Amino acid sequence: MRNIHGLRQRRSEQGAAAVEFALIAILLCTLLFGIIQFSLWFWAWQAGGHAAREAARVAAVSPCDTAKIQSAGTQPLTGPPAANTPTVTVSKTSPVKVGDGITVRVQFNSINVGFFPWFNPTITKSATSRVENVPAGGC
Numbered sequence: 001m002r003n004i005h006g007l008r009q010r011r012s013e014q015g016a017a018a019v020e021f022a023l024i025a026i027l028l029c030t031l032l033f034g035i036i037q038f039s040l041w042f043w044a045w046q047a048g049g050h051a052a053r054e055a056a057r058v059a060a061v062s063p064c065d066t067a068k069i070q071s072a073g074t075q076p077l078t079g080p081p082a083a084n085t086p087t088v089t090v091s092k093t094s095p096v097k098v099g100d101g102i103t104v105r106v107q108f109n110s111i112n113v114g115f116f117p118w119f120n121p122t123i124t125k126s127a128t129s130r131v132e133n134v135p136a137g138g139c
Helices: 002-061 066-077
Strands: 087-091 101-109 122-130
Touching: 002 066, 002 087, 002 101, 002 122, 066 087, 066 101
Parallel strands: none
Antiparallel strands: 087 101, 101 122
16 A cells, blocks of 8 residues: 555656756756857857957058958958848048048847847947058048
8 A cells, every 4th residue: 555655646746846847947948048149149249349340450551442341341240150241331531531530330130049039139339440541642
């Protein structure tokens, strides 16, 4: 009789353990996917800053060549961590003179795992540098 009663008690405990695991698994999966999503976003955030700084360095020495500046801002973001082609915007005064500031803005979306519906993957980074060289004819 004791064995039958002990067996019944274990079966009911197994069901409780399954329910407890289901509750904890939800929290663990949310935490795991949150860590993964934040890591991908932070990687893209760092890469976006690097791309903006690289484009600003190119803009400092050749401020007239907008295509070259945009290429320098797009090059570090080909493939991961960017989910789409970045938009590179160059802001400069006209006419450009040595010592003027030139700002490059890079905007793109980071990789989104899609687990969190409220997550905004858009990243916008900008960098400003001082114009060091202007061609003889100007821009």
